[in-house]
Amino acid sequence: MDSLKARALLTEHRHYRYRGCAPVPASVADFPGQALGDPQLHIDAWGTVDRPDDDPEPQKKRIARERTAIAVCEACPVLAACRVYANSETPDGHLAEPDGIWGGQRSLDRHRALIKRRQADTTRPPAAVLAEARTDQKQALLAALARETDEELVAYRAGMDVRTANWHRSLLCGLLGLDKDTASREELLGAARRFGVLPERVRIRPDGRWPIAAAPNGDGSRQRRIAPGMPQQIVISGFQHMPRGRRPSPIPAEALAAARRSPCGPRLRLVVARPEQLPLPLPVAASIVLESAA
Template identity: 40%
Template structure:
């Protein structure tokens, strides 16, 4: 129905796809062909105009409701067309410029918007990685843990148990610690390696992993289908950091002097004013004692 070619078969060119569609024996019986009695009407539905599969001219615009009604009626005609699959294959064939052969209009039972979105998804789809990419201990542990639980903290704890069990069974020494952040990163990596979109659910991830034979002998606990494969960012409580007590240093008059930025002179670039930088000895020097007038002097001055 969709006319999509197999991933192992080379897709047809635009010319070859159109030739296969036009030269088909049932091409003359297509639903969008003009009616024999009224060429202005469609053979698949005499109530529709012969150009209902295509957008109207610029001088005859249509509202959004009218467009949806027209496209829905055109799709109904396509569903009973004998050459719908070949029509869809031709319209969605890729030109040398990387565009669809027919970017607009209803072709093969799909609108131009639907076919354009399908092309974007196909371009962003990633092929599944080979089996050896899943053989790391952390990926295997997270995948087996995700088959049983799906809470981020529970997945991390179950994956750490799996790592410790494998380390003891195989006699290998590796890092068995697993925190929530690492477990979430491994879940995102599994989605990418399996060729799934970022919005994939946990059920889709486990189904793809089971199809690759990565969950043989593992009991899978099903959910309601709303659990995402990659959870949102999890807020973990960071450990309290130790405080450092800073003792104030004695400030001298030299340390309080404003720093003067040397100005470069165009006439004598070699003469640069030297600015004295306060040192640690200046900071540790005794603070000068300031003397104030006594009460006797103030009375005399009064």
Template identity: 45%
Template sequence: MTHTTAAARISPEHARQDLVDHPHYRYRGCAPDPDQPTQAAGNPDLTLDAWEGQDIDGAENQIERRERQAAAIEVCIDCPVMARCLTYARTYRVETGADGTQKAVLTEPSGVLGGMTSLERHREFITAQHRIVAPAPDARLRTAQKMALLTALAAHTHHDDVARAAGMDLRTANWHRSALTTLLGLNKKTALRQELLAAAVERGLLNADRIVADDGTVPAVPRPGQPRTPAAARSARINPFAATEATHGPSAARPLPSRPVPSRPGRLRVLRSRVHAVDGQLELDLGLSAGATVTTLPLPSTRTLEAAA
């Protein structure tokens, strides 16, 4: 089944009370059948635990579970309080861990509710979780580095200028931008600079009149692959032979790779047997003065090379 995705904004207690107070709540499909208290009113062939499932590992295989859930969902579709039940099923609560960190969790993590299985609700919850993340405590936001980063981000739009104004290297500045985006409950993959600064203003971290506007496309966290240096320097770093190519052409830019020396003695003998004397190969212009003599050494014979090998 498919359902319209909607992040729950109502509290679990309020949603639960709305469900119970509905005038048709007593006639819900998963209520006990008046004549058979262990069976469901919406389908007497189903037991009341058809919406809850088995608590014992291995007590229900995959086929049985799917059949049970399908039968329960069919009852939900005809239930007069399905909409209220689904609203409650989508609510979440905020839990605080031992280390003080907070996270949002589904109020009802198991069972079939409102025509949705627990797996469907968890998938929907994970998809929308970046929009319903619990707000971070002020102490985690008002650190010296994060406040410096926010001030710099409000005054500048380019990531290099932001890092410089915050007194950080680019990697550190981007890390704090990512952390701030998450702590303020935004999706760091899609959030824009304007959204991050607006959330900071709402939390009282910035004054709105200090924000320099941008064109509406600047991301809150620089995208991977964005240039970090000027174009000319970046081109030289990627292609160090660019200047040579422009002057002498592509063929003169890159030196030919040297051929690796074989490590096998047998291969050495074969290569050495191919050495031939080339006229003039040892005639070098040494810039000698007049009258000086140059002695050209003869190349060793093939047999000498093979004996040395």
């Protein structure tokens, strides 16, 4: 679970204020920082306060302190939510709470459990590879890809040109262990989310009726491999994208109805946004949308 969401679930728990490691209100506390779960304990017993390197805590004292704190955790009303939060992972792959006792578990035990989880997941790329997928540009690209399904809008939102955006999409497929020739957009975003590269709070906009290529190439062959036999939208680079939403169709209603009744349906849709900017003469009138059945 996303660490921010897990933290919200913990702090918004209706019993959060009664947690064992909460400080007793100053007006009734016997000493500042007295822990609610045990009147003899200070809240520092959970070990979240840094100690100077030249003054390490004696081992016996540490073990006794940890045992007492864990005993309080075991009776804590928010134990489960606390454990989920502390063991959740941040977008850069670290434990949400790397230090101290949380949810009745020591930091060392929680790190060991994290390593075990990662070893059990054989499909998970190594940490160094995932770090490459977390560069600012790739994060921007993933956030844009989650929001948009059109390659030009993805590039626009990510703040780069279409070619660079598609190059990053191809690289991300490789980094996350996907085949860039057959991976769909949803598979790429799903892998990014599974490996903690894309935060869970980022909403993924659905593709629509047909899966979209994770990294399209110029002639559309990659899209054909992903969604064989389905209509393709050919996007001409350098053109402004058509406005979204419903537009009046320039094709007569009867012709449209006939095309929809056709057993194979439309096979190709060509969208021309600004024909006057085409480098070559275009054999169609301006602002025309063609739909043809192959």
